[in-house]
Amino acid sequence: GTREVTGGNTLTATGITAYGGSLQVDAGAVLDFTGHPVYAGVGAVNGTIGVANSGTQALLLSGGTLLVTGGTLDAAPGQANGDGGKIAIGVAGSGTPAVATIQSSGPNAGVVTDSYAVVGADATSFGVLTLNGNVAWTDAIDLNDPLNSRGYMVVGYNSQAGNDGTLAPPAIAAGATLTIENGATLTDTHAYIGQADSAGTVTVSSGGVWNIGLAAGGYLD
Secondary structure, eight states, rough: OOEEEEEEEEEEEEEEESSSSEEEEEEEOOEEEBBBBBSSSSSSTTTBOOOOSSSEEEEEEEEEEEEEEEEOOOOOTOOOTTOOOOEEEESSSSSEEEEEEOOTTTOOOOEEEEEEEEEBSSSSOOOEEEESSEEEEEEOOOOTTTTTTOOOOEEOOOOHHHHHOOOSOOOOSOEEEEEEEETTEESSSSEEEEEEOOOEEEEEEEEEEEEETTTTTBOOO
16 A cells, blocks of 8 residues: 655654555655664553664665655654654565655755664565655764664665574575665765675765765774
8 A cells, every 4th residue: 555644744653664565755744753662662652752762663664665755754863752763674574675765856855864774685675775866864873872873874784694593594685775866965974885694785876975974983884
């Protein structure tokens, strides 16, 4: 099926999981995610949405498509109702790709902010992420996060390899891909391409910009 947030409207939640179908955020619309704990504590308590830290999942797109066209996807640290969250694209799926496209629409910029992001390449699924045009994606530092404050992007993430328990992890479905083009900007404190038992490709073209650690002396691994 299709889930759509139309212009001028805001959807506020602790998180969303999509194993197929499509999720569309129109120009002027906002998805406001705090990120919920992965295994427990999902949902509001006494009407208040809150999380412990940014090591929580705001968006899991295992399969299907995400299209943000001049809208905002906000899982940033420091929100009034939580500390932010993780965006995962192409992780723990069913063999089909998860495709996420962030693009602009007229004067409306496409904006995504989170604590950290992973684009998967494992045995069950893989992710394709494209930032195109007047777009700004920021993986932001969260001082409340216990794991080095996060603020990074992983292109080529395999959650299966460490859990398989064999000497030969299962083959990946396909490599993860990230494209930053036509003036789009991605900002990270550090980044990884192709972690162990995985694979990733990044293309920056046509005025695209990938800022890595400009303020804090980060790195690309």
